Amino acid sequence: MDEPLLLRNGTMKRVMNIHPGTVGKVLLGMLPFILTIIVYLWASGVRLEANPNDKLMPSLTTIGAAIERLAFEPSKRTGDYELWSDTTASLQRLTLGVLIAALIGLLIGILNGAIPLVRANLSPYITILSLIPPMAILPILFIVFGLGELSKVMLIVIGITPFIMRDLQARTLELPAEQLIKAQTLGASTWQVMVRVIIPQILPRLIQAVRLSLGPAWLFLIAAEAIAAEQGLGYRIFLVRRYLSMDVILPYVVWITVLAFLADWLLRQISYRAFPWFHSQLQDKS
Amino acid sequence: MSFIEVNDIWKTYGDNVVLERVKTNVHAGEFITIVGASGCGKTTFLKMLLGTEYPTRGKILLNGKPIPQEPSEDRGIVFQKYSVFPHLTALQNLVLTIELEQSRWLAHLFGSAYRLADEQAREMLAMVGLQHAANQYPHELSGGMQQRLAIAQALMKQPKVLLLDEPFGALDPGIRADMHELILKIWNQTKINVFMITHDLKEGFYLGTRLWVIDKIRHDAQAPNAYGATITYDIPVGQCDNSTLNEIDQSLEHSRKEHAA
Ligand SMILES: Nc1ncnc2c1ncn2[C@@H]1O[C@H](COP(=O)(O)OP(=O)(O)O)[C@@H](O)[C@H]1O
Numbered sequence: 001m002d003e004p005l006l007l008r009n010g011t012m013k014r015v016m017n018i019h020p021g022t023v024g025k026v027l028l029g030m031l032p033f034i035l036t037i038i039v040y041l042w043a044s045g046v047r048l049e050a051n052p053n054d055k056l057m058p059s060l061t062t063i064g065a066a067i068e069r070l071a072f073e074p075s076k077r078t079g080d081y082e083l084w085s086d087t088t089a090s091l092q093r094l095t096l097g098v099l100i101a102a103l104i105g106l107l108i109g110i111l112n113g114a115i116p117l118v119r120a121n122l123s124p125y126i127t128i129l130s131l132i133p134p135m136a137i138l139p140i141l142f143i144v145f146g147l148g149e150l151s152k153v154m155l156i157v158i159g160i161t162p163f164i165m166r167d168l169q170a171r172t173l174e175l176p177a178e179q180l181i182k183a184q185t186l187g188a189s190t191w192q193v194m195v196r197v198i199i200p201q202i203l204p205r206l207i208q209a210v211r212l213s214l215g216p217a218w219l220f221l222i223a224a225e226a227i228a229a230e231q232g233l234g235y236r237i238f239l240v241r242r243y244l245s246m247d248v249i250l251p252y253v254v255w256i257t258v259l260a261f262l263a264d265w266l267l268r269q270i271s272y273r274a275f276p277w278f279h280s281q282l283q284d285k286s
Numbered sequence: 287m288s289f290i291e292v293n294d295i296w297k298t299y300g301d302n303v304v305l306e307r308v309k310t311n312v313h314a315g316e317f318i319t320i321v322g323a324s325g326c327g328k329t330t331f332l333k334m335l336l337g338t339e340y341p342t343r344g345k346i347l348l349n350g351k352p353i354p355q356e357p358s359e360d361r362g363i364v365f366q367k368y369s370v371f372p373h374l375t376a377l378q379n380l381v382l383t384i385e386l387e388q389s390r391w392l393a394h395l396f397g398s399a400y401r402l403a404d405e406q407a408r409e410m411l412a413m414v415g416l417q418h419a420a421n422q423y424p425h426e427l428s429g430g431m432q433q434r435l436a437i438a439q440a441l442m443k444q445p446k447v448l449l450l451d452e453p454f455g456a457l458d459p460g461i462r463a464d465m466h467e468l469i470l471k472i473w474n475q476t477k478i479n480v481f482m483i484t485h486d487l488k489e490g491f492y493l494g495t496r497l498w499v500i501d502k503i504r505h506d507a508q509a510p511n512a513y514g515a516t517i518t519y520d521i522p523v524g525q526c527d528n529s530t531l532n533e534i535d536q537s538l539e540h541s542r543k544e545h546a547a
């Protein structure tokens with residue numbers, strides 16, 4: 001703790017006014033993780049002592065061996081290093097799906113937000129479309145696009161595009177009318193207002209929307225992989241579920257979480273670097 | 287022929303009569319300051335000059351032709367806030383005006399064309415005293431500096447008319463004095479037509495060549511929206527003594543009270 005906990009008269013500060021220092025923040029942040037691991041190890045130890053063949057909570061050595069086998073030894077069946085081939089397959093689907101969704105969302109969101117004629121045309125349609133539960137049409141996707149990559153990517157696209165689209169429409173409508181009028185008094189055409197005033201200001205908001213969509217995107221990816229795939233992180237988890245292989249499932253879940261965290265972190269860094277004006281604006285507001 | 291003719295315009299929103307029977311002529315180069323109680327229709331009038339609102343009845347002519355019903359380059363505007371682009375630096379905010387003119391599809395200039403635009407923009411920055419802030423974003427500028435930038439941006443297009451809607455309303459008094467100096471300097475150099483709304487009567491008298499007071503003549507206590515406001519005082523500034531100023535002050539005070547009641 002960097003700040004004194006006691007006020008000058010010797011009484012303690014209100015808890016809500018005590019801020020942890022930098023080191024304290026890291027330690028406090030780590031604590032729940034460490035506790036979780038300790039609790040797991042204790043429970044796993046108790047179970048394994050009662051039944052050495054217990055598969056539900058494997059020991060760290062068992063998990064370590066599984067990781068070694070999946071990550072560093074070629075699979076006997078395919079010759080791939082399974083963890084990596086699963087990761088590449090999943091990340092490719094995820095990236096492609098999110099990119100396509102971001103592009104469509106940006107385009108339609110901005111058109112809807114900026115052009116009243118388009119909004120009148122599309123807005124009700126999109127509102128209704130976005131109410132369709134994407135998982136309910138997964139069978140249709142498999143029927144139409146086959147069991148290959150396309151249907152998995154399409155599920156992600158269909159799953160997250162409506163949110164991005166509607167979010168960016170709202171963000172576009174939030175831009176102060178003064179700015180759009182000012183641009184017109186400077187001689188800007190509709191097209192020029194789009195490329196110089198609206199799109200540059202919506203891009204950091206697109207990154208925000210994509211960050212929020214990543215959770216659902218992973219959900220749709222894993223669901224699609226669970227149902228039909230030859231590789232992928234979700235495929236593997238659901239495959240080994242039949243053998244109760246918790247030693248594989250657990251590290252895979254942790255790995256997916258790490259990937260999700262990294263993707264979010266990366267997007268945030270890009271946004272800070274590319275749009276410094278946007279983030280200082282946000283700070284003004286808070 | 288007058289530069290701007292306002293031919294008996296009315297503006298209503300539903301049952302709410304905001305402006306009625308506004309008739310006036312404006313000559314090129316006049317600096318008109320507009321005062322009036324809040325909600326009396328000053329901004330509405332300015333918007334009709336700007337082209338984002340239209341008279342319900344009557345016509346406004348600019349150079350003898352109906353004023354275009356959308357914003358265009360011949361009428362610059364500075365609002366109280368949000369007048370500059372937050373994602374562009376001060377310099378880029380000005381260069382943009384040239385890029386919009388010269389690059390229809392990309393709206394970006396490169397090479398020598400860019401350098402020329404950059405030079406022009408820096409000249410304008412210097413004119414409003416922002417040469418040192420060229421690479422700063424608007425959020426890094428003070429309120430006064432942002433308004434300087436907004437004015438500079440509007441002037442880049444050399445408009446015939448400059449519309450200012452309480453441009454200094456949010457600034458500290460000391461900074462406001464600097465801004466007055468700037469706006470008078472600009473007006474003296476360009477002889478541009480200025481319409482400036484202010485809530486500060488003294489400011490109106492100090493700055494303009496002509497002062498308008500917008501107020502209601504007729505009142506109906508049962509239906510406060512039944513009658514609109516119009517120009518009740520139209521006086522050349524400089525030929526006006528303290529007693530007129532007091533008289534206007536009192537009439538404004540009166541309608542303020544009436545508004546509150
Ligand atoms: N778009 C609009 N729709 C309905 N009423 C409006 C609109 N704009 C302004 N008004 C009304 O017109 C009147 C004058 O508004 P405004 O011109 O902004 O006043 P001022 O700028 O003098 O304070 C107010 O009563 C306001 O409620």
Ligand SMILES: [Mg+2]
Binds near residue numbers: 328329
């Ligand atoms: Mg107003």
